[in-house]
Amino acid sequence: MKLRHTVAILLAAGLVVLLHSNAAAQAKLMAGAGKADITPPIGTPLAGYGARGGKPSTGVHDPTEARAVILDNGVERIALVSVDHLGFDHGMVERIRAIASEATHTAPDHIFVMSSHTHSGGGAYLEIFPILAGKYDPKIRAHYEDRAAEAVIIASKSMKPARIAFGSGEAKGLSRFRSAWPPNGPVDPELGVIRVDSVETGKPMAVVMNFAAHPTVLGAKNFEFSADYVGYARRSLEKMLGGDVMAVFANGAQGTISPHPFQGNDDWERSENMGSILAAEVYKAVLMIKPQDAVEIKLTRTPFSIKPQPPPGFPAGVPFPPQYETEVDGISFDNRIAFVTIPGELSSILNFQVKDRGNLLGFEKTFLLGLTNDALGYIITEDEYRHHTYESTISLFGPNFGSFIANEAFQALEKLRPIPKK
Numbered sequence: 001m002k003l004r005h006t007v008a009i010l011l012a013a014g015l016v017v018l019l020h021s022n023a024a025a026q027a028k029l030m031a032g033a034g035k036a037d038i039t040p041p042i043g044t045p046l047a048g049y050g051a052r053g054g055k056p057s058t059g060v061h062d063p064t065e066a067r068a069v070i071l072d073n074g075v076e077r078i079a080l081v082s083v084d085h086l087g088f089d090h091g092m093v094e095r096i097r098a099i100a101s102e103a104t105h106t107a108p109d110h111i112f113v114m115s116s117h118t119h120s121g122g123g124a125y126l127e128i129f130p131i132l133a134g135k136y137d138p139k140i141r142a143h144y145e146d147r148a149a150e151a152v153i154i155a156s157k158s159m160k161p162a163r164i165a166f167g168s169g170e171a172k173g174l175s176r177f178r179s180a181w182p183p184n185g186p187v188d189p190e191l192g193v194i195r196v197d198s199v200e201t202g203k204p205m206a207v208v209m210n211f212a213a214h215p216t217v218l219g220a221k222n223f224e225f226s227a228d229y230v231g232y233a234r235r236s237l238e239k240m241l242g243g244d245v246m247a248v249f250a251n252g253a254q255g256t257i258s259p260h261p262f263q264g265n266d267d268w269e270r271s272e273n274m275g276s277i278l279a280a281e282v283y284k285a286v287l288m289i290k291p292q293d294a295v296e297i298k299l300t301r302t303p304f305s306i307k308p309q310p311p312p313g314f315p316a317g318v319p320f321p322p323q324y325e326t327e328v329d330g331i332s333f334d335n336r337i338a339f340v341t342i343p344g345e346l347s348s349i350l351n352f353q354v355k356d357r358g359n360l361l362g363f364e365k366t367f368l369l370g371l372t373n374d375a376l377g378y379i380i381t382e383d384e385y386r387h388h389t390y391e392s393t394i395s396l397f398g399p400n401f402g403s404f405i406a407n408e409a410f411q412a413l414e415k416l417r418p419i420p421k422k
Helices: 002-026 090-104 138-156 229-241 267-287 348-360 382-386 390-394 401-416
Strands: 030-037 065-072 077-083 111-115 160-170 175-177 190-198 204-211 246-251 257-259 297-306 324-333 337-341 365-369
Touching (some): 030 160, 030 204, 065 246, 077 138, 160 267, 190 267, 204 365, 229 267, 324 401, 337 401, 348 365
Parallel strands (some): 204 246, 337 365
Antiparallel strands (some): 030 065, 065 077, 190 204
C-alpha cells in the first residue's frame, strides 16, 4: 500500500511538472503591429514654433502617423504606440488608454504613448499654449486620441507568433548639444533597437528604434504637415529590410539635443539625408542581433502629483492647474534590457546619469523613452536652470524638477534590477 501510494504521488507530481512545462512551452511570444493616420485637416495649425503665430497649415508633405506594436508573452501584454506629434499630454494619454484597453484587453497602464516631438505635426490641441499650437479645438484633440487608439486596436487584430531581439548601435554625428549651458555639453549617439520577427515568415514584422534628437530639421517657415527626419528614417529602414515590416520611432532624452543633418539644398533634403543615415545605422544593428522565442517582461509604474512652478518671466495669466498628475514607468526584458519612460524632454546630462545607474544595477543596456505618457516641457538640472538657458524658460515645475524625475527613474530601475545569478 505504501509503495502504491508513493508511486501515485510521484506520478501526480510528474503530471504537474509536465503540465507546467507544456504551459511554459505554449507561452511563446505573440506580437502585432498597426498604424493609423493622425494628420488633422489642412488648415489646422501646426505645433512647435511660436514664430508661426498659430497660422493655418497649407498642406500635407507626408502623413503624421501613430504606429503601435503589441507584445504578449502569456504573462504580460504591453503596447508601445509612437505618435508623430509635438507631445500628447497626460489627459490625452489616459483617453487613448481607455479606448484601446477596452477594445484590446490590454491593461491601461501597459499602454505607452511615445511622442516623436516633430515640430511639423498637428496643433490646436492645447488650451494653455496657443503660441505653440494655435487656437484650441477639442474636436482636433479628440481626433489625435481616437486615431492613436486605433493604431493599437489594429495592432491587436494582427497578433501572430513572433520572436524578438534586442540590440544597440551608434549614429555619431547626427545630433549636437544645443543648450547655452554647459559649454560643449554631452551628446548621446546610442541607438536602441527592438526587432520583432514573424515566426511564420522568419522576417521582421516591426522594428522599434530609439534615438535622441529633436525632429526640427524643418523650420518655422514650413507650414506642411510632416514627421520630419523621423518619417524619412522609417521609410528608409522599411525599404532596406523589405517585406511587410513596420518601423517605429521612439525619441530619447532629446531635451538639449538638436539634429545635425548633413548636406542638402533645403530643409527637405537635409531631413531626408538625416533620416536615411539614421536608418542605415539602425539597419546595421538590426542585422547583428539574434531573435529568441520567448521573453520575460517586468513592469513598474510610479504615478505622482506635482505642482507647477512657472519660471521667472513666464507670461502671466496662464491657467495652470494647482496640481498635475503624471507618471514615470519602467520596462525590463529578460532582466537584461531596461527602458525608462520620461514624461517630457530630459536633459542629456540627466540622460547619462540614468543610464549609468542602470549599468550599476546590472542591466546590460538602459534606454530612455522621452516624451512618453506626457509632455511636461524641459526637464533639466538645477545648474542648467539657474544659468537661464532657453530650456529653463519652458521648464514648468521649478529648479529641482530635473533631479526629481531622475530620482524617479533611478527608483524604477531599482525595482526592476536584475536578480544576481547564483
